[in-house]
Amino acid sequence: MTHSKTAAIYCRISRDAEGEGTGVNRQEALCRELADRLGLTVAEVFVDNDIGASDRTSKSKVRHDFNRMMEATRAGQFTHILAYSNSRLTRRLRELEDLIQLHEETGVLIQTVVSGQDDLSTSDGRMVARIKASVDAAESDRISERQKAAFRHNALSGKPKLHRQRPFGWKDDGVTLDAEEASLVRAALKKILAGATIAEIRDEWEKAGVKTAAGNSEWHWSIVRDVILGWRAAGVRTYHREPLYGPDGKLVMGQWAPLISLEEREAGLAMIAKHARTKRRSGTWKLTGLLRCGQCSSPLYGQLASGSRPMDTYACKRSHVSINAERLEWYVFSQLYFRLLNRLEGEVEESAAISVTPSEPQRWEGEERLSEITVRIEELMEAFTKGKLSGEIVFPQVDKLDLERRELRREQEELRIVRAQPEFKFQTSEEIWDYFGKSIFELSDDEKILILRQELETVIIHKGERGWAARTREAFEKRFTIVWKER
Secondary structure (H helix, E strand, O other), X not given: OOOOOEEEEEEEEOOOOOOOOHHHHHHHHXXXXXXXXXXXXXXXXXXXXXXXXXXXXXXXXXXXXXXXXXXXXXXXXXXXXXXXXXXXHOOXXXXXXXXXHHHHHHOOEEEEOOOOEOOOXXXXXXXXXXXXXXXXXXXXHHHHHHHHXXXXXXXXXXXXXXXXXXXXXXXXXXXXXXXXXXHHHHHHHHHHHOOOOHXXXXXXXXXXXXXXXXXXXXXXXXXXXXXXXXXXXXXXXXXXXXXXXXXXXXXXXXXXXXXXXXXXXXXXXXXXXXXXXXXXXXXXXXXXXXXXXXXXXXXEEEEOOOOOOOXXXXXEOOOOOXXXXXXXXXXXXXXXXXXXXXXXXHOOOHHHOOOOOOOOOOOOOOHHHHHHHHHHHHHHHHHHHXXXXXXXXXXXXXXXXXXXXXXXXXXXXHHXXXXXXXXXXXXXXXXXXXXXXXXXXXXXXXXXXXXXXXXXXXXXXXXXXXXXXHHOXXXXXXXXXXXXXXX
16 A cells, blocks of 8 residues: 555435535535545545435446445555545445455545544444444435335325426426427327327337437337326326325326326227237237136247247247147137027027127226235345345245236236227127128138137137147147136
8 A cells, every 4th residue: 555645535425406516515625624634635536426325226326436446445545535424435234344344455544524433443443333334224224214105195195206307298397288299199199099000109200300308319119108108198196117096996196287098098008009919920819818728827828930830829938838829710710600600599589689899998907916016026126135135035036926927917918909909799689690691700800809709718728649649630629628708
């Protein structure tokens, strides 16, 4: 280490809403006064502005200057580290241990303006430093608890969560609509309901020179989607990025003017889901959401043919079962056709006619569970970060919860696809006969899917036989169990 008394000054403030750095400037001035009193030469000033130093701080916010100061000190560039207080250096017990080790390795002394000097060379001095760090960490926890309580109270009250960047469509207060941007969003929604895609809206906005709320010319697909169809656009208050429900079980509406209605948001998302989830080379995955694995009961999803897969299939994500998609669809729809014909032949009175009408949109049952899983994952990761739980305990639970979350989101998308189907209604037996008299296979995909979803509960797919015996029609029909809805 150098023989001259050289000091590094470290300044930090957790929040700097104005971005002017006045807080760290005051800290630096006081630390320089301390250096003068101690007869030290300030060699370098390290500043981490608007970054926390507790376990509550997002791991994406790295204290680059703190790390740089630690490396320079290990290299012997400083004899002292000066800070306004111990809490400005760190609120993490683990980082305190790093500072203690740094003192043991280099002999560097740590002085503060208001917290005094802890003699890290003695057990009592280290004990006092650890007590102070524990108090700082506890205060950080208390601040976090108060903030969380305040955030949730504000959320339940419908108050907007304001960020540094205003939301597109509103003024800086997050409540008052920006007339021009609001008009763009509403016009885009009408185009989506008419069949336009998010990518088309994005390209149109970029070509027209529409700027993001941050003033950027480039729009990302996800941002366009959130601007037009996000919960905020429909006036719903979110918490942890999920819609918030009040004690009455109803959605908490924000105190700002919405851009679109909840019904418009649902219809728009359904159209987007329909574009994203139902297309393949030969049409649509007609049985999506209706198939279940006979071994694990999980949904089956469509898989396009590839080098190792000579045909389109429906398959379980856990690879328990897989079945020829085209052949299964043909068979299921043929069974639907015969089922409808048999019902017509058995009808005596016109009052027994089939009425195929989409049900009114209802609240999705998995909404609360999806929100619970998101919060639980955050809690587990926070416990791991703070050292309360080991990775061996946390990560298996997180993986399991994340899998459930993905399944719920798939289920949510499938529901939106179903809700996106056009209204289709028969009033009398004669109307049904006229419609089905030719052949169900002449109907459009949308019409066939709509009718099927009104009639079919599920199809359970079982494992097939091996070898040539599996190719017979009898063997194929044994592979699935069709469960029709009761009438």
